[in-house]
Amino acid sequence: MQTHLAPQYQNTPEGREAEAILRKCVHCGFCTATCPTYQLLGDELDGPRGRIYLMKQVLEGAEPTRATQQHLDRCLTCRNCESTCPSGVQYGHLVDIGRKLVDEKVKRPWGERWVRWALKEGLPSPWFAPAMKLGQAVRGVLPAALQAKVPAPQNAGAWPQQVHARKVLMLAGCVQPAMLPNINAATARVLDAAGIQTLIAPEAGCCGAVKFHLNDQDGGMAQMRANIDAWWPFVAPDSDQPVQAIVMNASGCGVMVKDYGHVLRNDPAYAAKAQRISELTRDLSELLPDLVPSLKSKLKPQKLAQAGQQVFHPPCTLQHGQQLKGGVEKHLGELGFAVQTAAVEPHLCCGSAGTYSVLNPKISYALRDRKLGHLQASQPKAILSANVGCITHLQSGSQVPVKHWVEALDEALR
Secondary structure, three states: OOOOOOHHHHOOHHHHHHHHHHHHOOOOOHHHHHOHHHHHHOOHHHOHHHHHHHHHHHHOOOOOOHHHHHHHHOOOOOOHHHHHOOOOOOHHHHHHHHHHHHHHHOOOOHHHHHHHHHHHHHOOOOOHHHHHHHHHHOHHHOOHHHHOOOOOOOOOOOOOOOOOOEEEEEOOOOOHHHHOOHHHHHHHHHHHHOOEEEEOOOOOOOOOHHHHHOOOHHHHHHHHHHHHHHHHHHHOOOOOOOOOOEEEOOHHHHHHHOOHHHHOOOOOOOHHHHHHHHHHEEEHHHHHHHHHHHHHHHOOHHHHHHHOEEEEOOOHHHHHHOOOOOHHHHHHHHOOOEEEEOOOOOOOOOOOOOOHHHHOHHHHHHHHHHHHHHHHHHOOOEEEEOOHHHHHHHHOOOOOOEEEHHHHHHHHHO
């Protein structure tokens, strides 16, 4: 696509990156066929091709409007379009740039600014855990909309204490320990059963995705640098306590951490370290091929039988952001589980998309109900996923239990 950047963008890192991405786009429209918001709304400007056109206009000097901002806001950043695109357009990076430029020129209404500030400051805050605990204590009297955001309290069980020669780092996450603590504990127990010790660097916090995608990119990058500092003693070439990988059991965090090298590429103090972190980062499912031989003999047949037929919802951050498809179902099947994906639209977003369900609830819940209809068609005993946001979002509309696939594996081992 021919692009002529406005003078104010010609010699900026954002302008140069956006121009390179735009030049790859041939405007073919394949992306619209797999865009959830285009399918729901039927508006060209609520699909990737239309949004690319809007961002191109802004980069060429056109003045963005409130409508421009809203069309970009309605994008889930599911990156399904990237999986479909025959030209390799990096739409996710482009929309981060476009949103930043538009927000610099279009002032949001006060209410929107307040909600966005509360989300980006509140979710990664140390106050999130006590607030969640309070919400769980009074969950029964909360309005339905709030109940959907407050899962019932979990007993996470014991963290394994055995020391192993093989070690991995794990990001605990900002909301997961308070909302669904069993995911982290189950991960540690499953890895322990395979002879791998799970370490957590206490100074590591939010991966940076919440702030970065709510246009506080400086705040998000500050969190990324803090995590790199926390992890560096474990991953530096001369480390005396080296780890094999940095494991992510929330695919939304994983796709962000794998992008540290790109986001911080222009930071002379952190570029090389960020690249090292990205190279070491693995989604938990990427360890499964190595875990299968160690775990297969330890699984209880009666537990597998009790688990019954289960259906896997691959989060967009796993299948499109990280391009990891089919691994969870394949390797759980090798372990004896009966797991399949939905027969219809397994590629479409469930509507969670980080903070999207708060900011765009009507679209989000329409996508959730559409996704649940496909997932529940096979009448599974449980719905499995790989991201805390998807799990809580789907559970808010389902009577069928929704959990992380590692929890199902942990249950079969215990």
